[in-house]
Amino acid sequence: MTASTQSNKKLITYLVLGCLGMFGFGFALVPLYDIMCDTLGINGKTATTAQAYDQQVINKSRTIRIEFMAHIQPGMKWDFGPTTNVLEVHPGELVKTAFVAKNNASKRMIAQAIPSISPGLGAKYFHKTECFCFQQQPVDGQSPADFPLVFFVDPQLPKDIHTLTLSYTLYDITEKTLGEALTGPQAQGVTP
Template identity: 60%
Template sequence: MTTQPKSNRKLLTMLILGAVGMFGFGFALVPLYDVLCDALGINGKPQGTASTYEAVIVDESRTVTVEFIAHVQSGMSWEFIPTVNRIEVHPGQLTHAKFYAKNLSSKDTVGQAIPSVSPGQGAAYFNKTECFCFNQQPLAASASAELPLIFYVDPDLPESINTLTLSYTLYDITAKVGGGLKQGAAK
């Protein structure tokens, strides 16, 4: 490369830096994606931490249907179901719900439930003051547990949304926890 004319070397350096920069940009897309989804309230990703309930005015004139769905990652032998499939709530009303989980396998397993709200635009208005999804759920072999959820729907929920569907997918994270839980760059 030492025999390259100066202008070649300058341009070459710039182009290589550009390529390396774009490699970095690929990884920068990961936090950027989370930030954008958060800021715009898209993707149906509800907030990952508990919100506080501050005596919100309950809008008695309006009723919103909240539906619950539970999935288990394929290959994971747990039973995981909502105890109630749908509730009618007034926006602002603090509501309790329960999910039931049972470890059907003969091994101690750690589960992690990941919530998702549909329609995606409603996710920002679905507030959980307490949720089992904020923690990992260790269950000994054949053990079962009731998993609590306390939530309220923000009264600012757009008029166009009458039904919110809260879906949980339960993942087996035993291996990851065993090896020291790695959160990955995504969080």
């Protein structure tokens, strides 16, 4: 093997490894993105599990406006909306509200609600002790359902945030979970 083919081979090896590394990096961006969003709290994503209520003090001097929004995946034959559009709450106060949904299709469907908070930086100060978005929600055809939500706003919420908008988008995941959800134990939380 001559000197120049040897140095070619070495360089090619590095470059191919670089390519494979970058291909892997593309996929590594997926968990990296989630970690970044979680730690920096920049994506408006709230926690996916219930948090315990641990507030001793309610800050009555501060009032936060909480707005609720509801969206439905296009083509999904449901009604979905908040029972109250706006709530004025004090940081630290445990608040109970609900969304209502109705499955207008003729068959049983399973829905998943995905929450999002705006402004995104407020997301990590919005704690839910109970949320319909923590579980999949099976609802019979032509039936209504109550979706309860219990939350409190962290008193650490930055001073410049006066309003938090909580938006839920409802997705039809019937097909994705058909097998387990219809034959296995029913997901809790829905009593029509």
